[in-house]
Amino acid sequence: MASLRTMLAKPWIWSFIGAFVVWLATIAFTGGYGAGGMITAALSLAVFTVIVGVGQMFVITLGPGNVDLSLPANIGLASAVAMKVMDGNDAMIAVGLIAALGCGAAIGAANYLLIWALRIPPIIATLSASFIIQSIDISYGRGLQIKPPPGFADFTNWQILGIPVLALLTVVFTVGAATALQRMIYGRSVLAIGQNIRAAWLAGVNVGRVRFLTYTLCGALGGIDGALLAGYFRGANVDIGNEYLLASIAVVVIGGTSVAGGKANVPGVWGAGLFLVLLLTMLNTFGVSAGVRLVLTGLIIVGVITAAGGEKAVR
């Protein structure tokens, strides 16, 4: 009983409960049909949200005002870079992935350069960067019709006993991210900066370097996400990352990470990612129109954040 209570006190448990309830509601509607297939599909789609969600989580944990608005543009450009470098050739998969990773990391580093050099809030810096990246992508990716190499496309769809391999790899990655956050100097520094940037600086944390690393990391994750999305959806696209601006912020907040910074939660990102994907599946299964689906998605996000409530931001 006591263990149940400690479980319920964890902020991330609610996102998993939400995902479970939505799943139950859907299979109740279909009469149990497609229950397993739905989980497989949810896992393979949630992966993309989780990867950028973890990056966004590290950035948001840095404190109030820290958020990466350039992720959608970043994902779009990286997807085009990956497809161009791979050029449909199986031998070039690794090179393409590294190119996408490097493209994303460069964008993240550029974001921090703007924040540092212009001393402007990260929202404005990543916003202006995203304007420029978007244009580069439109110009670079125009009429890009390169299919991903067959080996790469298969890889993003591989399954073992109904569990997507990509989802397993992402679980390994998130365990690593959680360890980095809670057990490594880098992660503890991110949390310390989010709690009180001045105290962290006085305590000897290299604030500039940690923030630089965090933005670069978030950018790199956006880059790799772009490549994987292009593989999964069979091609790059300027708009491929559009939905990940809301999704990346939403999974962080629904997952129990504090928007005021200084408190992060990796398991919650998974729960919230599954919740969002299953929610969409549920609304599709119920056969609602696109307009109703958008309205309900928005209302549920506002409802969840209202129920979770905000904490007093320490300013």
Next chain:
Amino acid sequence: MTAASLETRLKASPAGGGAAARARMLRSLLPALSLALVLLAIAWLNPRAISYFGFTLMLNLAIPIALATIAQMFVIAGNELDLSIGTFVGFVGCVTATWLKDAPLVGIAVLLGSIGVYALLGALIHLRNLPSIVVTLGMSFVWQGLAILILPKPGGKAPDWLLSLMAFKPPLIPFPIIAALVIATVVHIGLMRTSYGVILRGSGGNAAALRRAGWSLLRTKIVLFALTGLFGVLSGMALIGITTSADANIGNGYTLLSIAGVILGGGEFVGGRVSPIGAVIGALTLALAASPLLTFMHIPPDWQVAANGAILIIVLAARVLISRKER
């Protein structure tokens, strides 16, 4: 304490010397200077554009952008951010092109109701202490969904009175310039020259002090959000008056444009430091630089968005250089 608030404190400390005063002056003139620079570039590239007809054409779309920027400015004055203003403008546009023409009373009721929703959001954000970024991101889906439900396919038609209003051709001075002057003056007087305007800005500058002085922070937040809703409605209506028909996605670009406009106009994210005149100038600069300037320079429209980003970065960099002198 964040790095930004530390910085404002340092700036507030008395900095002696005429050089600092000159730098402050230069800093407040920066928005006007950037607009002048863009205008000069256009005049140099295409002298014929600097005419009554040229300005009417080039600045037409600046009216809804300026209104959306003012809308965004109100939430920023209260240290919040509205990421849903673009889809809200689209929603208003769809209502304007359908109900406001066919059943004016229903249309007016819906638009007033949507301003009420904005006021409620302000109350919700204050009472539950929610991050406005997340709430408004969620709302952006709601407005977009409603817009699609109202107008599944692009179409509809603007009410005739709105069309004739937006096509108004006053003597000598082009309509967009008069509209920009009116918007800037009205909001400037309301926000910068009235006592409640000071309270509204103070809620972003020092909320704790206002609360201790007995002002309701709930009320300031509701008023700021309702004003955002009001100007969002005006922006959507102005946009449809120009384009004559609507589309559910018509306003999507306005979210980022409006934030950029506020910042270009000298506004700051924290501390209630905003400028209505600057915001209108910022919106005009963005509207001019995004398309006419690029067209005259023979740069493909692909780079339109990048031009906005580049202007933002250049102006912010100039501001940093000036601020350094201020010390």
